[in-house]
Amino acid sequence: MSRAASTIIAIDGPAASGKGTLARRLARHYDFAYLDTGSLYRAVGQAVLAAGGSPADEAAALAAAEALDVNRIDEMAIRSREAGEAASVVAAMPKVRAAILHFQRDFAANPPGGKAGAVLDGRDIGTVVCPDARAKLFVTASPEVRAHRRWLELKGSGSAASEAQIVDDIRDRDRRDAERTASPMKPAEDAYLLDTSNLSIEAAFGAAVAIIDKAMS
Template sequence: MVALDGPSGTGKTTVARRLAQRLGAGYLDTGAMYRAVTVAALRSGADLSDGEALATVAAKADVVVGTDPCSPSVKLGEEDVSAEIRGEQVTASVSAVAAVPAVRERLVTLQRELIAAGLESAGGMVVEGRDIGAVVVPDAGLKVFLTADPDVRAARRAAQDSAAGRPAEQASVRAAVDRRDRLDSTRAVNPMRPAEDAVHLDTSELDIEQVVTALLELLSQRDLLDTTGAPQ
């Protein structure tokens, strides 16, 4: 079980998927789950400052997340919302939704269920988010907190948005990244923070393959790979 935490723009999602593919493990993007609930909240017209309303939305939302790293999916019921969750409005709103204690409680329960199922079916899981090692799976065999220089992170995020056809002006992206960091790290419940025993890995000057290699080395050093190469 590998827990990858850290802010946006550190390469977390791409690294987690590639590592899971390399290991033949399952993959879970917990941030996508909060974004899916945010889509449900925006569609419902809920007041994003009303915690009770957002808790009701989360309780009713049928969030379905695929754990295959080769074809991850995010659905609300039968509807694929994988593209919608990456939109500008969702990105600007997700921190408010994720800060609600009842929303976090609901999704952490679901995340743990998905992780347990993935461990049983695939034999290993790579899970990414902002509170995985500290809250969701504190007994993960390897906990890593990815970091990177803020300007590097903003440039990466802008490149991702541009590639996906979304507006991407680096100054505004940097402002959005800083805002998200501030909101996620200062929320009252389960703020973004590294687990006490997490390994800190700065990806500023590393490409994706170099980060994956570093993670594989950490797993090997800790004797956390079984005979099939899956994380224990």
């Protein structure tokens, strides 16, 4: 399947905005393949940490990115607070982003399982990875709402992180993601902004489907 034949839906936004949950549901709804691109950077950061290295070590991060095997990603390990922080650091490195970019574009152009399209969520899908995506959403929410969501997620996995600390982490991560030189997080000019601060999952999903159906019609 050529890239032109694949219908691509780009879902961008900051951490804990709800974009991952939304993207997964959209992929099921349209029977498209799904890729959580943030998990790739989390896996790179986690690999560096697991080897006893520092995520700030660009050579170590690049080596981890080049050796990344998506079939061996430990989903539990990459969802830790530490892996999330490491992901934000390695994702700011141009060489790491370049190493991951090819995989993302190939996934979008040739969705696995013979799917007719793909839903990718991340921070630069609509601006850099797939600027020609058929539909683009930038999903956001207030830092406080996002911190509470992440706190509930971490609490459920046994983490003792405080909600106040998570708010600080989220603000720091937003700043790093928005100010980085390589592919800064920002809405694509033609993306639809969807604020989920006061929306239930069902309401956010309904709004997203309406936006995407209109874009694809």
